[in-house]
Amino acid sequence: MTSQHAPNCCPAPAVADEGRCRDAASIFAALSDVTRLQVALFIYRCSPNPVCACSFPEVFNISRSTISHHLTKLVNAGILGREQQGKWAYYSIASEFDTQFLDVVAKHVPQQTTRRKEAAVTKILFACRQNAGRSQMAAAIAQELATSDVTIMSAGTEPAEEVHPEVRDALAEIGLEPFAQPEKLDPAKVKMADWVITMGCGESCPIFPGTHYEDWEVADPSGGPTEVVREIRDDITKRVKELLSRIS
Numbered sequence: 611m612t613s614q615h616a617p618n619c620c621p622a623p624a625v626a627d628e629g630r631c632r633d634a635a636s637i638f639a640a641l642s643d644v645t646r647l648q649v650a651l652f653i654y655r656c657s658p659n660p661v662c663a664c665s666f667p668e669v670f671n672i673s674r675s676t677i678s679h680h681l682t683k684l685v686n687a688g689i690l691g692r693e694q695q696g697k698w699a700y701y702s703i704a705s706e707f708d709t710q711f712l713d714v715v716a717k718h719v720p721q722q723t724t725r726r727k728e729a730a731v732t733k734i735l736f737a738c739r740q741n742a743g744r745s746q747m748a749a750a751i752a753q754e755l756a757t758s759d760v761t762i763m764s765a766g767t768e769p770a771e772e773v774h775p776e777v778r779d780a781l782a783e784i785g786l787e788p789f790a791q792p793e794k795l796d797p798a799k800v801k802m803a804d805w806v807i808t809m810g811c812g813e814s815c816p817i818f819p820g821t822h823y824e825d826w827e828v829a830d831p832s833g834g835p836t837e838v839v840r841e842i843r844d845d846i847t848k849r850v851k852e853l854l855s856r857i858s
């Protein structure tokens with residue numbers, strides 16, 4: 611006599627929390643659109659740097675109103691955070707968002723290769739916090755050493771009123787003057803640059819595709835003794851020479 615056994619059934623699990631499921635469904639709904647998923651991955655890959663809203667229309671080749679719609683959906687779903695700085699909005703992955711999903715997708719979805727047309731002039735932007743010390747020295751030295759096919763720019767995230775006097779003195783010792791009056795780092799200027807060199811402000815610099823970014827660990831000369839400022843100047847000089855040799 612053959613005995614019949616009932617199939618082994620899965621033990622009854624607890625029902626998933628409705629509120630958490632609602633949140634998850636909202637996230638999946640937001641990321642179910644191809645453009646929104648691309649935007650989220652783009653910002654995720656730029657982390658921890660925030661991305662300026664001004665870059666999206668060009669990157670994704672869609673109108674400002676359309677990209678604004680997608681960004682709002684991602685913010686409302688808790689995927690992105692938005693911070694207003696002056697006239698520009700900056701986006702980053704929301705601090706409370708679990709990035710495991712984006713991490714998995716990013717590993718399996720390759721990036722599109724975007725290349726700029728070769729420009730006749732290479733633009734280098736040197737940036738630091740106050741644009742009164744390191745970036746001023748770097749820009750002044752680069753301006754002196756660069757060939758005519760290189761354009762130098764300089765700016766700061768929180769520009770000072772004047773260039774630090776010790777920086778003026780250190781530059782004067784090698785026959786140079788400060789590059790320019792300190793000015794605010796504008797996303798439009800970053801967007802123009804082929805190379806962006808940051809010194810102590812990399813986390814505040816917007817990211818644009820096709821731009822080369824480097825962060826130099828250089829001490830702040832503000833208020834330093836003459837010998838220390840000279841060492842910083844000489845360190846920056848070496849770095850600038852090495853950069854220009856690579857670019858040329």
